[in-house]
Structure formats: structure tokens, C-alpha cells
Amino acid sequence: xxxxxxxxxxxxxxxxxxxxxxxxxxxxxxxxxxxxxxxxxxxxxxxxxxxxxxxxxxxxxxxxxxxxxxxxxxxxxxxxxxxxxxxxxxxxxxxxxxxxxxxxxxxxxxxxxxxxx
Amino acid sequence: xxxxxxxxxxxxxxxxxxxxxxxxxxxxxxxxxxxxxxxxxxxxxxxxxxxxxxxxxxxxxxxxxxxxxxxxxxxxxxxxxxxxxxxxxxxxxxxxxxxxxxxxxxxxxxxxxxxxxxxxxxxxxxxxxxxxxxxxxxxxxxxxxx
Numbered sequence: 001x002x003x004x005x006x007x008x009x010x011x012x013x014x015x016x017x018x019x020x021x022x023x024x025x026x027x028x029x030x031x032x033x034x035x036x037x038x039x040x041x042x043x044x045x046x047x048x049x050x051x052x053x054x055x056x057x058x059x060x061x062x063x064x065x066x067x068x069x070x071x072x073x074x075x076x077x078x079x080x081x082x083x084x085x086x087x088x089x090x091x092x093x094x095x096x097x098x099x100x101x102x103x104x105x106x107x108x109x110x111x112x113x114x115x116x117x
Numbered sequence: 118x119x120x121x122x123x124x125x126x127x128x129x130x131x132x133x134x135x136x137x138x139x140x141x142x143x144x145x146x147x148x149x150x151x152x153x154x155x156x157x158x159x160x161x162x163x164x165x166x167x168x169x170x171x172x173x174x175x176x177x178x179x180x181x182x183x184x185x186x187x188x189x190x191x192x193x194x195x196x197x198x199x200x201x202x203x204x205x206x207x208x209x210x211x212x213x214x215x216x217x218x219x220x221x222x223x224x225x226x227x228x229x230x231x232x233x234x235x236x237x238x239x240x241x242x243x244x245x246x247x248x249x250x251x252x253x254x255x256x257x258x259x260x261x262x263x
Contacts (some may be wrong), residue, residue: 004134023137026166027130056137056155058162059227066226070218087155094233095226096214 003055007031009039015111016044021053024061033064036079040068045077048110052083062095069100078102078117082110122186127179128169128201133162136184147188149257156234157195157253163227164197164206164249172201172247191258192236195251204247205240206231 005028006021016039024032039047049065051057069079082104084092092098104110122143126132137158144154161184173180183198211232212225231238237252 023134025130025133025162026170027133056158058159058166059230060166062226073218087152091159091230094230100218 005031006053007035009035011044012048012107012111013115014044015046015048015114017048017050017107017111019050019053020057020061022055024054024057026058026060029058029060029064032061033067036064036068040072045072045075046114047072047077047079048107048114049079049081050083050107050110051081051088052085052106054083054088055085057088057091059095062092062097065097065101078114080104080110080113082107122184122195124184125181126165126184128173128182128199129178130166130169133165133169136161136165140186143186147258149255153193153253153255157193157251160231160234160238160251161195161197163231164251167206167227168197168199168201168204168247172199172204188255188258191255193253193255193258197247197249197251199247200245201247203242205242206249207238207240 003022005023008019010017018032018035018039020032036047065079072079080102081092083106084103089103092103097103102113104113124136124139126136140158140161141151141154144151144157165182168182180200185196187194206228209225209228212229235251235253239250241248
């Protein structure tokens with residue numbers, strides 16, 4: 001069953017939430033990259049990427065997380081990942097993302113996690 | 118033995134997602150687990166993305182890439198054949214996933230994923246074509262045959 005790519009951004013207090021849906025590959029990853037870039041450019045460096053509806057990601061999408069995390073942390077922010085379904089989480093884990101990124105169960109937990117910091 | 122899989126796509130990144138649907142249907146028809154289709158799609162995606170992104174001259178569109186698959190002897194074997202410039206992705210060095218954050222490479226992650234997901238990956242340059250062969254054991258398939 002096709003599950004096309006979709007991306008939504010929203011703001012929850014001072015946390016930017018980027019919701020990914022469907023299929024993130026080299027064709028669609030630039031849209032994800034633009035969304036994070038826009039948040040970072042606007043100084044919104046507390047970012048949650050909601051992956052509840054993400055059912056596929058390749059290294060092109062994973063590379064987007066990697067390309068921003070250092071800058072965001074240097075500026076006092078973070079990128080947290082939430083809602084990964086097991087098969088997609090496995091892809092993140094093969095590349096050791098669990099050692100770099102906080103992975104939380106759902107969006108409320110991820111947002112709360114920022115606010116508690 | 119089930120009918121082999123033969124697909125032709127063009128060198129356009131937009132073709133990878135529809136290809137994954139064909140792989141999903143092929144694996145479902147053999148009553149094999151969706152997890153297998155997911156892993157095959159990821160491996161194919163990484164290799165095809167490399168070829169499509171870096172293997173052709175700018176503007177060199179409409180080039181055909183063949184993806185073939187067969188189930189045999191408890192394995193699935195996939196082949197990617199393209200006419201892009203000679204390139205062996207397996208010759209790239211492996212990324213150091215233990216490196217400090219600012220020293221971690223972004224490139225090379227895709228090939229690393231392919232190696233982790235497949236049991237065997239080989240590259241040949243044959244008759245002016247790149248030929249990548251992916252092999253993965255399917256214990257479920259062997260059980261079904263016997």
C-alpha cells in the first residue's frame with residue numbers, strides 16, 4: 001500500500017515539532033532538510049521529530065539528522081526523535097543513533113523532556 | 118520456483134519508492150515476511166541512490182537500470198545492472214560509528230546499512246555495466262520448500 005511522503009511543522013511552546021510521514025529517501029529527504037534548516041535559521045533549536053507515521057527512512061534521511069545535530073547542540077538546543085515504529089527504529093539503531101539521539105515514545109513525552117531540561 | 122522478478126527503472130530518484138511497492142508485492146506473493154521486503158528495499162534504495170546520484174553525467178536522464186530477483190535454495194538474490202560510470206561502492210571504507218560526533222562521516226552510511234542487512238554483496242564490472250549482486254538467506258523459504 002503506497003504511503004507517500006508528507007511533512008508537517010508545528011510549534012508547541014518553544015519546541016518545534018517536525019512530523020514525518022511515509023517514505024523518506026534521497027528524493028524526499030531535501031524537504032526534511034529544508035524544514036530543519038528553517039527552524040534552525042529562525043533560532044528554533046529545540047526540535048522534536050515525530051516519526052509515528054514514518055514507515056521508511058534511508059541513509060539520505062538519517063544523514064539529515066546527523067548534519068544538524070552538532071550545530072544545534074553547540075547553540076544549546078537538541079533534536080529529539082519520538083514515536084519510531086520498530087522496523088524503522090531498527091534502521092536508526094544499525095547506525096548507532098541511539099547513542100547520539102534521545103529517542104522517546106511519543107510527542108508529549110519528547111516535548112516534556114525539553115521543558116524539564 | 119516462483120517466477121523471477123524483473124524490473125526496469127530509469128535513473129530518477131523518484132522511481133525508488135514505486136520500486137519498493139513492486140518488491141513488497143513480490144515478497145507478499147511468496148508469503149515471506151514484510152520485514153524481509155523492508156530490508157531488501159532499504160538495500161536496493163541505498164545502492165540505486167548512489168548510482169542515480171553520482172553515476173551519470175548532469176542531464177543524462179532516461180537511462181535504464183535493471184533490477185532482477187530470484188528465490189532459490191533458501192536465498193533471495195537481487196541484481197542491479199546499470200550503465201553508469203564504473204563504480205564499486207563496496208570499495209568505500211566503512212564509517213567509524215564510534216567516532217566523536219563532529220568526526221562522524223555522513224557519507225558511507227548507506228553502504229554500511231547494505232552490508233548489515235544483506236548476507237553477501239558483490240560487485241562486478243562486466244561488458245561496460247556495473248553489476249551488484251545482493252544475497253540474503255531466507256530460512257522461511259527453505260522450510261516451505263521441504
